[in-house]
């Protein structure tokens with residue numbers, strides 16, 4: 150099994166280019182099932198989750214090939230309605246094919262999804278909301294057996310809780326339903342806006358009517374479309390934090406800084422110097438990091454996907470900090486590994502109390518999920534000596550060319566078998 154060896158703690162300097170967003174690509178790939186017209190996608194990141202989603206689409210009958218850095222999707226002969234556990238077990242976003250399959254065929258059998266082990270991660274909101282569009286379903290032996298005998302029919306839905314996945318599933322499904330759907334209490338992550346922009350470019354009729362409300366008028370046919378995926382804001386946030394942790398000077402490029410306002414505000418508050426340009430953010434880390442309290446929340450709040458990374462930084466703060474994880478109940482699996490490096494973090498329910506002024510010691514470490522893996526790398530980068538991170542397949546799910554990008558700015562990191 151591959152692992153990463155990291156030799157800290159040299160300062161980083163240079164420019165990192167941000168890849169396309171994994172979390173925007175996945176729903177857009179799922180939404181491609183809606184149409185028989187060709188779709189050309191640019192700026193997809195080369196990461197395992199995208200390969201898995203492409204394998205899932207191929208298993209459903211999609212013809213997909215890469216041509217000059219563009220992914221060409223041809224669903225004109227796509228005819229299968231069964232998404233197997235094998236392809237869904239590592240990737241929660243697999244559930245996003247349920248909406249489009251029902252819109253297209255009125256029937257689908259889709260495995261309950263897997264993904265990072267960061268909480269119970271139910272799909273009840275997806276299913277309850279789809280049932281308001283006329284879907285009947287039962288769960289049997291780990292599969293959702295669903296049908297829409299009269300097709301999908303527009304409706305008014307208020308999500309009981311803000312859910313990124315359920316909002317995406319319903320936007321996709323309602324785009325081809327009969328009549329008008331109003332979705333209230335939607336997640337408004339930038340990746341959802343990217344999905345809506347893609348669908349509108351395809352010819353769907355979708356309008357944001359209020360901050361968390363969308364009106365969707367179902368259409369029957371759409372156009373051939375070329376679309377370029379937005380940047381990965383979690384990758385960008387990870388490298389910003391990497392610079393702050395290693396007291397480095399990095400330019401992070403190919404992004405829209407306004408989308409990262411919450412992260413930039415927090416990095417400034419705890420003492421980093423952040424210079425914002427049009428498509429670039431320069432960050433100069435500071436030796437003196439101020440403690441702070443953070444809670445994760447749906448966008449525009451602080452993202453749960455950056456919680457593990459910012460926790461590493463707070464271990465270096467001048468005082469005790471607190472993090473409240475408000476999205477997932479079990480997303481502190483990085484804590485025991487960080488404590489093995491010398492961190493003093495204690496957990497009480499969904500709250501972490503983080504002692505400051507920590508000097509990490511190098512260690513052999515185990516990655517447990519995607520963002521936890523990268524937090525261990527950040528800790529190792531800031532630690533004198535050699536650390537080894539095992540189980541990096543988690544990392545490969547979501548970070549394109551991580552070692553290459555870090556090496557380019559001077560990190561000593563290598564992959565070994």
Ligand code: UD1
Nearest residue numbers: 270271272273274275311312313314315447453454476477
């Ligand atoms: C979530 C994160 C997203 C992140 C992704 C991967 C939020 C709001 N969502 O998206 O930013 O990129 O994980 O780490 O930050 N829930 C239910 N029933 C459902 C669906 C969700 O109870 O049917 C609950 C979840 O357990 C969770 C909350 O709602 O507590 C938000 O979940 P949701 O946004 O749907 O999760 P993801 O789409 O995986």
